[in-house]
Amino acid sequence: FNDTAPTEFYTLPLQGALRFCVEAPGVGMRKRRGPRHSSSMAKCESCGPGYKTPLDAMKGPREKILYLPCIYRNTENNKPDYLATVDADPKSPTYSQVIHRLPMPNARDELHHSGWNTCSSCHGDPTKKRDRLILPSLISSRIYIVDVGTNPRAPRLHKAVEPVDVYWKCNLANPHTSHCLGCGDIMISSMGDPSGNAKGGFILLDGKTFEVKGNWEKEGEAAPYGYDFWYQLRHNVMMSTEWGVPKVLARSFNPADVAAGHYGHSIHVWDWTTHTRIQTIDLGDDGSIPLEVRFLHNPDAAEGFVGCALGSSVFRFYKTEKGDWAAERVIKIPSKKVEGWMLPEMPSLITDILLSLDDRYMYFSNWLHGDIRQYDIKDTRHPKLVGQVWLGGSIVKGGPVTVVDDPEMNSQPDPLIMKGKRVQGAPQMIQLSLDGKRLYASTSLFSAWDKQFYPDMVKCGSVMLQIDVDTEKGGLKLNRDYFVDFGNEPDGPALAHEIRYPGGDCTSDIWV
Numbered sequence: 001f002n003d004t005a006p007t008e009f010y011t012l013p014l015q016g017a018l019r020f021c022v023e024a025p026g027v028g029m030r031k032r033r034g035p036r037h038s039s040s041m042a043k044c045e046s047c048g049p050g051y052k053t054p055l056d057a058m059k060g061p062r063e064k065i066l067y068l069p070c071i072y073r074n075t076e077n078n079k080p081d082y083l084a085t086v087d088a089d090p091k092s093p094t095y096s097q098v099i100h101r102l103p104m105p106n107a108r109d110e111l112h113h114s115g116w117n118t119c120s121s122c123h124g125d126p127t128k129k130r131d132r133l134i135l136p137s138l139i140s141s142r143i144y145i146v147d148v149g150t151n152p153r154a155p156r157l158h159k160a161v162e163p164v165d166v167y168w169k170c171n172l173a174n175p176h177t178s179h180c181l182g183c184g185d186i187m188i189s190s191m192g193d194p195s196g197n198a199k200g201g202f203i204l205l206d207g208k209t210f211e212v213k214g215n216w217e218k219e220g221e222a223a224p225y226g227y228d229f230w231y232q233l234r235h236n237v238m239m240s241t242e243w244g245v246p247k248v249l250a251r252s253f254n255p256a257d258v259a260a261g262h263y264g265h266s267i268h269v270w271d272w273t274t275h276t277r278i279q280t281i282d283l284g285d286d287g288s289i290p291l292e293v294r295f296l297h298n299p300d301a302a303e304g305f306v307g308c309a310l311g312s313s314v315f316r317f318y319k320t321e322k323g324d325w326a327a328e329r330v331i332k333i334p335s336k337k338v339e340g341w342m343l344p345e346m347p348s349l350i351t352d353i354l355l356s357l358d359d360r361y362m363y364f365s366n367w368l369h370g371d372i373r374q375y376d377i378k379d380t381r382h383p384k385l386v387g388q389v390w391l392g393g394s395i396v397k398g399g400p401v402t403v404v405d406d407p408e409m410n411s412q413p414d415p416l417i418m419k420g421k422r423v424q425g426a427p428q429m430i431q432l433s434l435d436g437k438r439l440y441a442s443t444s445l446f447s448a449w450d451k452q453f454y455p456d457m458v459k460c461g462s463v464m465l466q467i468d469v470d471t472e473k474g475g476l477k478l479n480r481d482y483f484v485d486f487g488n489e490p491d492g493p494a495l496a497h498e499i500r501y502p503g504g505d506c507t508s509d510i511w512v
Contacts, residue, residue, distance in 0.1 A: 047123055047126060048122045048127070049116075054298065057120065057434050058435055059435075063434070063501045065086065065089070067086075067133060069082075069135060069496070070496045071495040071497060072494060074450070075458055075492070077491060079107065079491045080106055081104050081109050081110070081111040082101045083135065084486075085155065086464065086484055088440075096482045100154045101489075104142075110139035111137055111497065112497055113178065119504050119508055119510065121509070131150075132148065133155065134178040134205075139250070140163060141166050142160055143175055143203075143205070145210045159210050166190075166203060166212060169213075172202075172203055173199075175190050176191055176226065179229070182512050186207055190226050198246065198264075199226060200224065200227070201215055224242070227241045227291055231510060232510075233512045234300055237325070239267055239269060243263070244289065250448055253452060258310065265282060265285070266290070267287075267317060281317065281327050283315055290315070291350075294353060297511065303319065305330075305362060309347075309349050309367075312335065314331035314353065314383070315328065315329050316328055316330045330383055333348040334407045334408060336406045337404050337406075338402060339401070340400045350367075352430050354431070355377070356506065360376065360471075361386075362377045363432065364430075365428055366426070370392045370426040371393065371427070372427050374386055386475065387475045389467055391416050393426040395412050396414065397411075397413070423463055425454040428441070429442045431501070432505070435471075437471055439469055440465070440466050442462060442463070442464045443462040443463055459493065461485065461486040461495070462487075462496045464486070466478075
């Protein structure tokens, strides 16, 4: 799975004790000085990055630029992946255009997700500044540090952490999710070990030097699979999720690999202070391949949601009266009986999920079916569907797939045409504006799976779309004035993935 992986499995004892970043509620947070935020959200000069509360963040400025990693692996182009900067300011003459591209120094990295050197978890520390974007590479296991502070519209490479540092210091590989910690360090989940086997551990980077410090988890505590994670310090807890065995899923998706046990179906509960795994919750078949996990943004909340891709379900996890954790399925998207596809039934494949900053709405994408859904979650046990929009997918009219039985729809959706181009692929990564009024969606999942399920997207390039959101009653409507076509890139069609705003967003920032 790792293009640069060693041919043998290595274990290297670390010289000296690793300093673990232990955070309990309030630790490392300075008492905030100065006036409270005004209604105009004037910058607090004595505050650190981000916002004091999620509701304060909703009053933040409108996003003007976006960052997306663009991937060339598994395309006809052998160029390095790059970070694209996209103009999102409707008053700008370059609105919805790529205005800068930062190529990485190596090819075949498979950039994937990204995070920050610091975020709202450090809001109480005025010495912290959000000015570095963390870009882990899912295939090569490199970790790029990008300077977005010097010129946000033209980022530049600050540093590259080479795979050997991750292999030898952590015995981990395939880094995925990056979150900043309140103590200043950076934590990155892993999906595997240097040989491509599954291993759900966590890499710690020094927040100043970006050197690999070692593992966050105690020795022997790694989960059997890894993917995403989210922490909630006021409950001294972290949740992590599972995708699959890296060297298996890197080739393509084979249903036989699910039966063989190469994909996960559990979420893991961690004690934040002791860095130990204290509970594993098996979600069963409906919870197969649990990917993105989100606690409610309210730092007092003891519940959240996880989207399960293959199970096409959303589970609510919560703290019980006994003090342990449990999960219950709250949404199930029915599969569609089809002809002309690899299986007789097509799951929706929930691949991304997020919550609005006021914890009122949940959004998720169905990458195979082709829609985005909006749910009212005022009652977290009974989410209510209030918005839906179709943006391509595998079951559009005139395509190779015929739906023969659909419990939700009477006819197949129309293909999506934007500015004269038929959109290939389907909504995958999503990002919500701070005020909750605009939802962005990109269409690439993972280059090997893109090539398998949407080969025309790999040939023509992915796109990014914007959806207008009704935040009062619920509802989604495609903005046809906003269209970023990565099929017209200077070095050829690219696959754009996760979306970030320079000032933070609802999937990067955690409040403590």
